[in-house]
Amino acid sequence: MIQVNRRNSFSRIITLCAAFLLTFSSSLFAQIDASTGDADAGEALFKSNCAACHKLYKRSTGPELFGVVQKYDEDYEWLGKWIRNSTALIATGDARANAIFEEFNKTPMNTFEGLSDADISNILAHTNTEQPKIVNPCEANPGAPGCTENNNGGGGVSNNIILAILGLVLLLLVAVLYIVNNTLKKFAKAQGIAVAEDEEERKPLWKAFVENQFLVLVSVIFLLLGSAYFAYGWMSQVGTDQGYAPVQPIHFSHRIHAGDNEIDCKYCHSSARVSKTSGIPSLNICMNCHKSIGEVAGAEAKDNSSVNADYDKAFYDKEIQKLYAATGWDEATQSYTGETNAVEWVRVHNLPDFAYFNHSQHVSVAGVECQKCHGPVEEMEVVEQFSPLTMGWCINCHRETNVNLEGNEYYTKIHEQLSKEYGVEKLTAAQMGGLECGKCHY
Template sequence: MKQVKYRNSASKLLLLGTVFLFSLLTPVFAQGDPASTEAVVTESAAGGDVAKGEALFKSLCAACHKRYKKMTGPALFGVTEKHDREWLYSWIKNSAAMIASGDAAAVAIYEEYNKTAMNAFPQLTNADIDNILAYVMVPKPPKPEGPVVPNPIDGGGDGSGVSSNLVLAALALVFLMLVVVLFLVNKTLRSFAEANGVELPETEARTPIWKAFVQNQFLVLVSAIFLLLASGYFVYGYFMQVGVDQGYMPIQPIHYSHKIHAGDNKIECKYCHSSARVSKHSGIPSLNVCMNCHKSISEVADATATADYSKEFYDGEIKKLYKAVGWDENTQSYTGDTEPVKWVRIHNLPDFAYFNHSQHVSVAGIECQKCHGPVEEMEIMYQHAPLTMGWCINCHRETNVKVEGNEYYEKIHSELSKKYGVDKLTAAQMGGLECGKCHY
């Protein structure tokens, strides 16, 4: 039998492709949870209870103080190194009395903070104060090394270290290698057969598929009709979605989480969008509304962090707010150096459509979620409803008008109820389908 040189190109390519894919996917499956480096501190050198001190600090002190950062009052970390405990006991229980007595340290603090005395806490015992001091003297944990958070705009929030696009590209490359391997194997087998005198079956000449299709007139007619109908369907669908921005989710210059504010903290929508009660427009909240809370809230709680957004990310967005309004954290005052925030509009009705927020919110009593969706669950705000004319008309047909306690509707409600023979009237029965209601 004639010897045929063994062709190992296919094997080499297959091996290289497998090794390449394995090297890409290994980091994905080799991820492990890093060992926690945080130390649990339960007691201080003075015997205070850190856990009890934390509870007291958050209920009594957190409105004006932070441990590691100046706020309305000074940062409290290291306070036991500046003052002895007996002085701290007296200061916390009655700071005004110490200032009146002429204590030099007390008067200096009073002068530094705009002659504002600290609230008195006579109800606290020395043991309670020791607990608070134990909590504020816990050293600040070091910041984690390496990247803090994946960029939410790029969609890299799975923490795997390898993007899904790279994995898909690797799989496509391996698939291409397999196709090449199959071609080389087929060529090798044919060469082997020819070298050993093996007769290969002859392939019969077949009519090209395109020629067979053209020769079948019925199939050509049916295909043409199908293509025309499909084209009309897609063209109609394309034109019907022009101007419909459902799902539109722009990236704002300052990341604002409705989930944290309206969901976790249960802030009423109309606290920020106050003009929705009395105006056609809901309005963009002034940054001064944000500063009502964020004068005292310069960072978020550790529990706020998620897989996609770290604590440092949220804290950085608060810094953007401070820069925009010109707020100096160190002096706790406005510098006057402000920058406009170019918010990106999400909901935008055409100019020929009239919509009045106050009519729906105050008169009709419709919840914000009816049109804007589950805002309290949205990390990034997006357009929930299509806001098309058909969507509005269907709402008018299904929504009953609330007339209880509304003198404006008492007379017209009684007359229309007799006309339609119903107890409840929809917005459509009250004239909500008239063209002039929304277009005039």
């Protein structure tokens, strides 16, 4: 029994040693080679290590990387040294390394000593990926929802044509009824049957209506009440711009920024936390990202969900170029020219001057989410005024919203007193004085 155990232990040791030697030898003799790399694995490594400074198909902070293997004659040994520690390679006086360093404004490249030969092979395999062709979905499927005459080359039928056809059908029905009526009258006269229109004693309808005083009185009252109702409704809309969605000088998609990319509203509208107004983000905020993002997602990513039938990639890329023109950013040299142009944004939400509203009171103190007033902006391609922003709408919100006392000692004492007075556990903003005229009008 003891001999068997010794023999088993010896076998295990031999197996472990063999596995170690196999692993060591494979890593020792592994070589960088894009042809053996995994492009899919390389895409993930590219996004996590390289995408901040490099693009595949256009110049950014660093050079475009598509075809970099062929550009340097498949010199994998040199590419491995450059990727792992470009600074050390430059210090050796390497001509190619110093030429790249000078061309890109002597911008140092991060070191990636932790990347294995297999990792670098995968990244280089990804750089050989051909640029995918962006296809308009309406070209492949003209009958798909949202594919109209404007975006698929005329494959759909416009609403105006449908309405014209329906109107023509209605006219034909009226004409047929008129012809049938006249034909029946002729048959009746031929048979000696009296027709109502030929009777002299028959009174016109308007005359019968005028002679009935009760019917006239009821009709007049109904018309007056109906007119007053519609007049009041129309006058109530004066100054209410719910649904207003102006066209901006540079198209900005909240759906892509706040929705797809999940950028916090207060990253761009930072003054909403501390100021009365939410503020218009400066173009420098845009350039924090768009110095490196010169085109909409889709050219390098497999998931091309940001573009659709109404707004294709060419449209978004053109709008980014407008941003570059406004800020004076030269994409080729990756530098500012100093030639800037003001962007005249069109205001969407505009309260009257006699109404006071403070964003910081609602955002920072009350903890109200932006969507409470502005609606699902993360789903809006073109932002619009979601709420009516009327006085009645504000008052209803104050009546329904409880005051949040967490971390707010200022209201603790008055909350306890008013809770006893109203006989409730939680106070609404209205019960805390949110209906006083002076709170919003002073």
